[in-house]
Amino acid sequence: xxxxxxxxxxxxxxxxxxxxxxxxxxxxxxxxxxxxxxxxxxxxxxxxxxxxxxxxxxxxxxxxxxxxxxxxxxxxxxxxxxxxxxxxxxxxxxxxxxxxxxxxxxxxxxxxxxxxxxxxxxxxxxxxxxxxxxxxxxxxxxxxxxxxxxxxxxxxxxxxxxxxxxxxxxxxxxxxxxxxxxxxxxxxxxxx
Amino acid sequence: xxxxxxxxxxxxxxxxxxxxxxxxxxxxxxxxxxxxxxxxxxxxxxxxxxxxxxxxxxxxxxxxxxxxxxxxxxxxxxxxxxxxxxxxxxxxxxxxxxxxxxxxxxxxxxxxxxxxxxxxxxxxxxxxxxxxxxxxxxxxxxxxxxxxxxxxxxxxxxxxxxxxxxxxxxxxxxxxxxxxxxxxxxxxxxxxxxxxxxxxxxxxxxxxxxxxxxxxxxxx
Numbered sequence: 001x002x003x004x005x006x007x008x009x010x011x012x013x014x015x016x017x018x019x020x021x022x023x024x025x026x027x028x029x030x031x032x033x034x035x036x037x038x039x040x041x042x043x044x045x046x047x048x049x050x051x052x053x054x055x056x057x058x059x060x061x062x063x064x065x066x067x068x069x070x071x072x073x074x075x076x077x078x079x080x081x082x083x084x085x086x087x088x089x090x091x092x093x094x095x096x097x098x099x100x101x102x103x104x105x106x107x108x109x110x111x112x113x114x115x116x117x118x119x120x121x122x123x124x125x126x127x128x129x130x131x132x133x134x135x136x137x138x139x140x141x142x143x144x145x146x147x148x149x150x151x152x153x154x155x156x157x158x159x160x161x162x163x164x165x166x167x168x169x170x171x172x173x174x175x176x177x178x179x180x181x182x183x184x185x186x187x188x189x190x191x192x
Numbered sequence: 193x194x195x196x197x198x199x200x201x202x203x204x205x206x207x208x209x210x211x212x213x214x215x216x217x218x219x220x221x222x223x224x225x226x227x228x229x230x231x232x233x234x235x236x237x238x239x240x241x242x243x244x245x246x247x248x249x250x251x252x253x254x255x256x257x258x259x260x261x262x263x264x265x266x267x268x269x270x271x272x273x274x275x276x277x278x279x280x281x282x283x284x285x286x287x288x289x290x291x292x293x294x295x296x297x298x299x300x301x302x303x304x305x306x307x308x309x310x311x312x313x314x315x316x317x318x319x320x321x322x323x324x325x326x327x328x329x330x331x332x333x334x335x336x337x338x339x340x341x342x343x344x345x346x347x348x349x350x351x352x353x354x355x356x357x358x359x360x361x362x363x364x365x366x367x368x369x370x371x372x373x374x375x376x377x378x379x380x381x382x383x384x385x386x387x388x389x390x391x392x393x394x395x396x397x398x399x400x401x402x403x404x405x406x407x408x409x410x411x412x
Contacts, residue, residue, distance in 0.1 A: 013278045014263070017270030022380045024269070033379075034356035037363050045281065047370065050378045052231060052277050133385060135392065163392070165385055181373050182384040 011035060011042050020050055103128065103148075103168045105183040113188045115152035117166065122178060125170035129177065132156075133165040140164065158187045197265055198223075198272045204258065205265055221250065227273060228280050235284040248287040249280050314347065314366040350401035358394045365391065 018024050019032045036043045104120040130150050132141040141156045163186050169177040200220040207213035228249050236242025264275050364370045372384035
């Protein structure tokens with residue numbers, strides 16, 4: 001750990017990387033977080049690097065879902081690239097970043113009186129799974145539908161004023177779901 | 193714990209002669225070029241600038257007998273690729289600074305305004321019946337202005353008593369405006385839901401601290 005943290009110098013590159021990789025000990029992590037809470041520059045660095053690493057990991061894809069055809073295709077690409085690398089010119093290609101649209105929760109958000117859930121469609125999705133969480137993390141309701149809307153059954157009662165969280169996942173392939181962000185809402189006294 | 197050192201790095205740092213070192217360097221570049229290009233494109237103003245940054249990164253990694261790479265090997269707590277992204281980003285910023293002056297994405301003024309908005313939102317969540325305008329605009333009534341300033345100071349003092357992780361959480365959410373998913377990624381929380389739950393706990397602690405400090409309108 002940088003011995004000068006008390007005088008507000010910045011985290012070392014190894015410390016930033018170890019923080020993001022969760023390999024710092026408890027005391028080191030606490031010192032790093034104390035510094036990050038006060039240092040805009042280091043906090044910006046940690047946030048940006050986290051984003052860069054996340055996009056890179058998403059581009060690499062879930063290896064557990066590789067099928068033989070995809071493995072063969074990857075081998076072909078590697079062999080072709082090796083051939084190209086034998087040339088004198090360095091090869092610099094656009095990285096094959098893959099971004100997929102995730103469903104976007106539309107309602108309810110904030111303070112809501114309606115218990116109808118609505119979200120955006122995802123191209124290619126044949127099914128959606130909605131999960132509603134209570135404030136303590138317990139699953140209050142879960143349903144799968146083919147459309148982009150679902151209505152809470154009257155048998156599931158929500159507490160007025162309490163906070164709830166919900167997310168929706170879109171099925172876009174075999175055992176492949178794309179999840180939305182968690183969305184928060186509180187129940188207003190009147191219900192539609 | 194971090195993985196063992198990557199073989200291409202071991203081969204480079206332990207190369208017996210210059211030819212072997214160059215071959216090992218080529219392997220390392222081959223393996224990590226996409227990552228470095230990805231970082232360079234993030235900061236490059238255009239394709240040529242990104243390529244310049246990429247070349248600068250490679251040049252700096254070689255500098256002084258691969259001093260930076262040896263520094264990673266000596267530490268070894270993190271994944272090599274994570275460390276490489278950190279270093280590549282820093283080198284891009286250094287390069288931009290040398291070429292164009294201090295790096296700016298033109299958002300300094302926006303960040304200052306975002307920070308003001310974020311602080312108002314934190315106050316909104318902690319204290320009832322507070323008009324956010326009171327916090328940023330000079331109030332007509334000196335008494336109200338004094339109250340607003342005292343409230344703001346009380347909140348800052350209460351935030352300062354939080355555990356480091358909770359202070360960081362508040363800063364990421366209310367100063368930097370990050371969403372729950374991003375915060376979960378940065379802080380290593382399992383899901384965005386855990387971010388919300390931890391924030392709720394922090395709010396409860398802050399409200400209690402404000403009430404102890406005599407802020408009568410702290411939300412219960």
